[in-house]
Amino acid sequence: MSFEEWELNVQVENPVDFISLAHHGCELIDIYHAQDLDEYRI
């Protein structure tokens, strides 16, 4: 790689607020539950 290490941008995380989504009519918790991702929502 020709760029320097400090030039690398790290995407830490992109949290999803499932409660807010559900409140606004977009329920996705059941989908994550089906994938066993309840505890760790990346």
Place this chain on the structure above:
Amino acid sequence: MNLVRHFWVKAQVYDRKAAQMEMDEKILIDPSLQGKTREEMGLEPFRCTKIRSSIMGISVFISKVAISWVTRRASEGKFVSGLDYSKTSPWNNIVNKTMFNNTRKGKYSELSMRNKMLLKIRNENLLPKGGGGDQPSLDHRVFLHFFTTKQKSNVPKYILRHMIKILRESQTIQRSWIPYGRLILEILHQGGILNALKEVNFFIDAQLGTVTGKIINGSTLKHMKLIKKEDYKVLNTDLKEPTVVSNLIYGFPPICKQDPLKVRERYMMDHFERTGQTIKITDIPENMYGGALPIA
């Protein structure tokens, strides 16, 4: 996030192809090894695809088992790969039915709110792309199909495959973007690398990427113009940012006897000038910690 950067710049994909190249190199050096097993060549058996790297001499690797560990769910479920943008695959009809309730591929505007949101989460959270178009490959549309239809998919394996894809892009098209920062850091943390670094007294907290937030106090109110400048007063009881030296650097030194003599001398002099403390030759370890970590 410095550790994540250290990990990424040295990362290499270790898959069946890389394992075969390892064997080929051995045979090139010693042709009598032709036809021998990996074990007979003195190589570790190939168990699974992983990303190998090292941080300050400590071997680290990420496999689907490691991802499974930190995501707290088993590496099991459906996994479909290698479809690319195939227009003849039977999966096209299946995913179109799921996403558009039709056998033909519809437009983004025809997606339901739930599917639009799932697509966004796929792009930014589950299999982050770091920008670019929103058109998912057939592989990824199948992944979304599993989510929408609540069929358990092998999420850890999908994440590893995606991480490998982005890593290869970093190395081939020089993409300076690292996905899954938190996930990688969690693997390093749970794998014990932070403890290992502590053992060799190598890092200070800042180098570990630990960031302490600025204390919010009366000064903050002043800066935010919520109180008048003249109303702000420094109190004896004000919390102060910690100035104690991290126990990670207790005992020093971050050098070993393998370092050139001049480097050791320079470091010891510099340390004495800064702290007034002398580092004894006997305090310098023979080698830096170099053991493998039980990450996966």
